[in-house]
Amino acid sequence: MIYGPLKIGTSGYHEATDNKYKAKYRRRYFLYEIVSNSINQIDVNKWDHLARDSYHLGVPCSFIHDRLLKFTKVLKDRKDQQKTHIGFRDKEASSVLEMFHTKYKLFRMARYHPVTIGMEAMIADALSAAVDHIKLTKSDGSTVSIPDAVTDMYAYRQLDDNILTLILHSYSNENLKESRQILERMQRRDIYKCIKRIPVKRGANEHEDEIRTEIVAGSANEGHLKANDLYVKVIELDYGMKDRNPLDSVLFFSKDKPDEPKSFSELQEQVSLLAPKTFEERLLFIYVKDKKNRSVAVDCIDQWVMKSPWVHEDVGTAKTPQDVMMPTTPPPVSQTGMPRPPSKRRGPPGENDEPEGAKKKLFSESE
Structure with missing residues (x-):
């Protein structure tokens, strides 16, 4: 049914080329867009990532893929009627945009969190310092260094998390002291x-x-x-x-004309004015x-x-x-616009009680 990858044209859609890899049935081009969509990045693989990552991060996912599925339809290509693409109802354009924003938010919150990047840098430094002092066993019994392990699958399989444990427990090996100290810093959260x-x-x-x-x-x-x-x-x-705006490569359809594909530019007024530029x-x-x-x-x-x-x-x-x-979170302000005084920690009864008749001062005399 599908022979191989197709060339993506400047418009974002599959274009007819002399490439030997082509779809067997042109009317089934939409099958390319279900699991891994190279046209507009909307596919079930991404939906699974968003649901899984949101769940494990404890972050509510504002994008609801079940609803979007109800407004999905196979449409004919606007230029070539023999081709087909997956399209969405025009009123769901903002929901599609929210999907891309959710992906961006999760990447910034987790994948590219400052602590995550700092940890990766420390692991890379630890392995770089140990690269000349750790040998892996090949299938023929000889040894190979870490960079050359890619030439032998038996040695390559040994490059898992256990190599960090090996460095941490190498107390008698002075050659691995620098690597060991970096990993010990990670354990102390000294990142x-x-x-x-x-x-x-x-x-x-x-x-x-x-x-x-x-x-x-x-x-x-x-x-x-x-x-x-x-x-x-x-x-x-x-x-x-x-x-590029990913919505420019998405086809939409209306309730009145469900078989007539529309581009995002034709219904841009239906998307919030707060959409990013x-x-x-x-x-x-x-x-x-x-x-x-x-x-x-x-x-x-x-x-x-x-x-x-x-x-x-x-x-x-x-x-x-x-x-x-x-940008950071601004300091809290009261309804009068003045900065709020720092909150006072409450201790056991009587510990923070003010003397009788004393007035609480919110600001210093100089203010």
Whole structure:
């Protein structure tokens, strides 16, 4: 029924090509879009991920795939009537958009959480320090290093979580001391500290080492900070299709004309005006491996932000370090607009009681 992958055209839909891989029946092109949809990223695989990840993270999932299924229909391609695609009812356009936003939210909340990235960096450093001192057994009885384990499946199978346990218990092996100390830090939750998250331009992920070198080369460093004392990571978050709106590749149909496919541009007024205009972002995560270097690292980063060509334009005009940081929750305010006083911890009865007739002061005399 399906011979292989098809070429995706600029419009986002499958186009007829001379490629030898083609669908056996053109009217069944929609079968490509059920499990793994390369056209608009809407498939049951993604729905399963959203439901599973939301459940295990304890985050309510606002996207309801059961409802969307009730408003799903196979439509003919707008250009080629012999082709078919999976379409959705026009009133569910906002629900489809919510699906992509849920994916973005879960990635930012869990997959690219600062602690997650910091842990990955520490594991990578631990394995890099041990790469020359751990040998794996091949199928013929000889040994091979970790990087060369991909050449032998018997050795490759040994690269599981047990290798971290092996490093942790290698107390008598001085060659693995550095790796062991990094993993012991992880057990104590002494993780690399994320000190900055900065929006950057496209292509910055290919120059992470260069960025790290530029940061420590600032005049604020004075030789206290080395490039190896920092860890930088550029992450890319999007709605599934880079900088493009995924809804532009989705077909819709109306109640009055269920067999007439519509594009998103024809019903854009039915989607909330709060729909995003930008569908991707890149964030530069900067970590300091030793917390005692944090203040020096922050000063170096602030200098680098002002002159780096990789920093997003809106951030490059920032005048203070606070403008560079990601938005945070504002301090609570009262109904009068004044800041609320800090809450007082309640102890056992009588511990926090005020003397009789005393007045509680919310602000200092200078205020």
